[in-house]
Amino acid sequence: MERLTTDQENALFSCFNIFYAKGGEIWVRGGGPYPEYQDVTLVQWIRSAAQKHGLNIMAEDPEHLGDEMYDALQDGDETVEGIVALLHAAAVQATEMRERLKPIEDILEDDYDLDRLRELVEADREGRCRIHPKPENNTCGSCGHFQRILGRRCGTCDVHSKYRDRYGRVDDRRGAFTPPQSKKACKSYKPREE
Numbered sequence: 001m002e003r004l005t006t007d008q009e010n011a012l013f014s015c016f017n018i019f020y021a022k023g024g025e026i027w028v029r030g031g032g033p034y035p036e037y038q039d040v041t042l043v044q045w046i047r048s049a050a051q052k053h054g055l056n057i058m059a060e061d062p063e064h065l066g067d068e069m070y071d072a073l074q075d076g077d078e079t080v081e082g083i084v085a086l087l088h089a090a091a092v093q094a095t096e097m098r099e100r101l102k103p104i105e106d107i108l109e110d111d112y113d114l115d116r117l118r119e120l121v122e123a124d125r126e127g128r129c130r131i132h133p134k135p136e137n138n139t140c141g142s143c144g145h146f147q148r149i150l151g152r153r154c155g156t157c158d159v160h161s162k163y164r165d166r167y168g169r170v171d172d173r174r175g176a177f178t179p180p181q182s183k184k185a186c187k188s189y190k191p192r193e194e
């Protein structure tokens with residue numbers, strides 16, 4: 001599963017990241033006027049919309065806007081203020097959920113497997129997890145050519161794709177070479193580049 005949260009404006013999933021939190025406020029990415037379309041706070045965005053369309057919303061600051069939106073929400077779709085209030089509620093929800101999800105995805109990185117995560121959490125709850133030490137120096141796991149296979153302690157090697165026998169000959173019968181990360185380095189070992 002590809003991560004959804006991102007701060008890159010041109011990313012595929014930027015539509016899931018329009019609202020974000022900064023400095024204790026909700027911001028609207030690209031919500032400013034033409035031609036810069038700079039990021040603006042939700043308060044600024046609603047205040048500007050209210051002024052342009054003659055709405056009964058002052059939007060002085062986040063706290064007062066919250067009160068105004070709570071009242072307007074009771075109007076439902078009977079007033080434009082009520083519709084803006086629903087938009088405000090959606091922005092608050094989207095921001096809260098994004099800011100909760102983002103640190104989780106920062107840990108999991110760009111691609112993760114929910115079934116594997118569920119398995120790990122269940123195993124941890126049941127006391128079946130054991131944390132192994134980090135790979136030692138000069139092992140496959142600390143090598144720049146090692147690509148770990150998601151959810152496993154082994155990976156593929158950019159240099160060798162097949163197993164070799166003791167004489168260095170490729171052994172096709174054993175399939176793809178997937179060394180464990182604790183395997184001691186071979187001659188092609190290179191430290192990981194930072």
Ligand code: SF4
Pocket residue numbers: 139140141143144145146147156157158159160179183184185186187188189190
């Ligand atoms: S140590 Fe050798 S076998 Fe292991 S990943 Fe690096 S290059 Fe491949």
